[in-house]
Amino acid sequence: MTNFRTQAIHAGYEPNDEHDHAAVPPIYASAAFNLGDALRGDALAAGELDGFEYSRVANPTVDALERRVAALEGGIGAVAVGSGMAAVTYALMCAGEGGGRIIAPTDLYGASVDALGDFLPQFGIHADFVKDINDLDEVESKIGPDTRAIFAETVANPSTEVLDIEPLAALAHRHGIAVIVDNTVPTPYLLRPIEFGADIVVHSTTKGITGHGNAIGGIIVDGGHFDWTNGRFPQFTMRQQVISDDRAGEWHSFGEKYGSAAFIKRIRIKYLRTFGAVQSPFNAYLSLVGLETLPQRVSQQVATATRIAEHLTHNPHVTKVNYSGLGTTPQYELVRKYFPNGVGQIMSFLVDGSPENVRRIIDGTKLFSYVPNIGDARSLIVDPAHITHREVPAEARRAAGVTDNMLRLSIGLEDVDDLIADLDQAIAGAY
Incomplete structure (x- = not known):
């Protein structure tokens, strides 16, 4: 595997003809992209062809950031969003849709506690808080039929308590539950949670990733190992218009169409596209520059x-x-x-x-x-x-x-x- 320091500079971007050989990823300050001919436009809209059509869904500068962070975290894909809290709430909502419950410790960042304890319940997603996320007996006692995920910070803010990921992930996976971790404090340079069993990693890229206090942003990374069709997550097995072709009579669920990438595809196609907490190309550029050091x-x-x-x-x-x-x-x-x-x-x-x-x-x-x-x-x-x-x-x-x-x-x-x-x-x- 390429060394981390090398990936921090080179991963996710090639200075080729597609980018006019620009040595640094360019800022694509364009709201939309020419679809070319009608057949290409139809294939892009249907997701049958990779490319860019509208920056609310994908943008080349943002794409380079997503690819680089996914490589650094060891994930299969990533979606950059407008802030760290957008990354947290999108990830939790995507897992908890339709009445799910999330297990979490009380020593989270303040806005995450507020989201889980006060705000997400208004959308039917409820939290079961534990005093010690490393106490497996306490965590297991909270697992019920509606539990969808465990959420914690790899290094808690501000206590700096460390999450024991490996046994927690083993417990969660025995019950078919996903592990979502906020890795903002250590960054992937100090810890790659997916290697220890985490399924989804979120960051506030505002913090160490960008590193200069000059750009708000967030990102969600998918480890690509969790089975979202195991029966606990109906949102991944129901067939949906946005990824289907009703004219041809072809209907798909996210699990059927995307397999191991179902979660990150749902984040992009449903959450980013619909709720619209879009990462600015300029902020993505600043984050890419920050990542280099x-x-x-x-x-x-x-x-x-x-x-x-x-x-x-x-x-x-x-x-x-x-x-x-x-x-x-x-x-x-x-x-x-x-x-x-x-x-x-x-x-x-x-x-x-x-x-x-x-x-x-x-x-x-x-x-x-x-x-x-x-x-x-x-x-x-x-x-x-x-x-x-x-x-x-x-x-x-x-x-x-x-x-x-x-x-x-x-x-x-x-x-x-x-x-x-x-x-x-x-x-x-x-x-």
Whole structure:
């Protein structure tokens, strides 16, 4: 297999006649594409011919991003969408359509908790939350006839708790249930969840994949191993007009027509085409450029994050540091198994005193930007209880360890000594 660093630059795009030999993937800023002759147009619309007709469904720049991320994750295909939350909600809705249930932990990103606990139930999709997604007995106790999928983050935000994918996937597959994981924090450079049994991988490409805080986006990657026609997912076995030819009397279901690619095809043909959270070609271009330096950026960020986490453990005002990459946590063996190159650039820590001290630390930093994002080239600081997890019910916040005395850091590419000095002076000044 081609090395990851090489794929990050070359996968998914060929500078050939089709692209006028452009060395970098061009930005195809076109809403639609000429269908050619009538026969070609009919074949494109019917899905019998690969090509581009309308950018709401597919675009050459976006296609290059999809192919590259699918290659990096080891998937059979991908669909890029307008944001990370579009990727999360599309994936969960595609699995849970028509009254399904999703098992998930409470320590998810705030908007994901809100989607599962409050919003998706309005569409007939309900969540069964567990306290510990790595507790297989607790997870299995939630599995019922309507359970469709298990959803979790490979590295939880902001606790950095690590998901034990392999046994969870084995349990899920024994029951015919899919495993959907959010791999945003580590990126495929640090972890390829499909290799450990995950079926669907989602990302906010806004974060580490793009890496510079300049483009919103999301992506869904299909591992291509799950049987969506096993009886739990009627949406994949019912015959549908959009992929059939009623004039010829040919009717198909997604399972019949696309086999192992049924899920990702349904995402594109039903969700992207109908709900329309389209990835902009310009944003896809920025993500492709960002991907080229993903290994180098993340390697440096992990090294810096580890040093900062170690340093914070010695600060008298820091009562707890959440960074599973330290090697001193109960998850040491899981980190060694899944994350030999590190768990990523985010961490969180608790301080003593009052929420006023937290505000003073935030206002006292000079290099850390007060920004609700992660994976940027710049280092960022935020108070999750008031920003990223504001919509999460208090009980779920407490269960995830998100208190008013927590700060989350996303480590960028600045000099580590400068970042440590900035935190030291901000914390000292706050007290």
